[in-house]
Amino acid sequence: DAGITQSPRHKVTETGTPVTLRCHQTENHRYMYWYRQDPGHGLRLIHYSYGVKDTDKGEVSDGYSVSRSKTEDFLLTLESATSSQTSVYFCAISEFVSGYEQYFGPGTRLTVT
Amino acid sequence: GQQVMQIPQYQHVQEGEDFTTYCNSSTTLSNIQWYKQRPGGHPVFLIQLVKSGEVKKQKRLTFQFGEAKKNSSLHITATQTTDVGTYFCAGPRGGSEKLVFGKGMKLTVNP
Numbered sequence: 068d069a070g071i072t073q074s075p076r077h078k079v080t081e082t083g084t085p086v087t088l089r090c091h092q093t094e095n096h097r098y099m100y101w102y103r104q105d106p107g108h109g110l111r112l113i114h115y116s117y118g119v120k121d122t123d124k125g126e127v128s129d130g131y132s133v134s135r136s137k138t139e140d141f142l143l144t145l146e147s148a149t150s151s152q153t154s155v156y157f158c159a160i161s162e163f164v165s166g167y168e169q170y171f172g173p174g175t176r177l178t179v180t
Numbered sequence: 181g182q183q184v185m186q187i188p189q190y191q192h193v194q195e196g197e198d199f200t201t202y203c204n205s206s207t208t209l210s211n212i213q214w215y216k217q218r219p220g221g222h223p224v225f226l227i228q229l230v231k232s233g234e235v236k237k238q239k240r241l242t243f244q245f246g247e248a249k250k251n252s253s254l255h256i257t258a259t260q261t262t263d264v265g266t267y268f269c270a271g272p273r274g275g276s277e278k279l280v281f282g283k284g285m286k287l288t289v290n291p
């Protein structure tokens with residue numbers, strides 16, 4: 068497996084609290100992504116980064132923000148968590164080889180009560 | 181917007197059976213990728229197809245890219261319990277480094 072870690076792996080939080088999830092890579096890949104996975108929806112892109120301090124929105128970015136101050140770290144922040152943000156969150160990385168195949172971290176299971 | 185659809189969404193087979201699952205894109209793709217996610221795990225990259233009509237094999241798995249580069253198939257021969265999981269196909273969003281994933285095909289195997 069690629070060197071990708073996510074922290075925390077599990078979190079339970081209350082509605083209205085801020086939450087930050089961390090993705091750390093040791094592969095020096097340029098591109099990093101945050102997805103959420105929900106039953107019946109597959110993997111949906113929240114935000115992605117194409118370099119340090121360079122980020123862009125994905126298809127479900129409302130309520131989320133991201134930051135990338137170093138190549139190896141990509142943070143996802145829920146400013147004020149809502150129950151609809153209960154999900155499994157995956158970080159992924161990629162670098163162009165023959166295409167942009169992605170390598171995923173182990174995931175964070177977030178429950179908002 | 182660009183969509184990638186997988187059929188069927190669920191597949192239950194007897195161990196030893198063959199089956200095929202399909203992936204269809206609303207737009208022509210520069211390449212298509214397949215991923216597998218075991219229960220409780222994370223998606224793992226399996227393979228990428230680039231050329232029109234391309235066929236690639238990984239042991240009992242055969243992947244094919246359609247001639248029009250808008251569809252793909254995954255055929256599993258002699259299914260085993262180790263094949264259990266959800267298989268996703270994905271294509272580049274507008275030719276970029278972002279991917280559009282299908283909703284996945286969940287495979288269960290009866291031993």
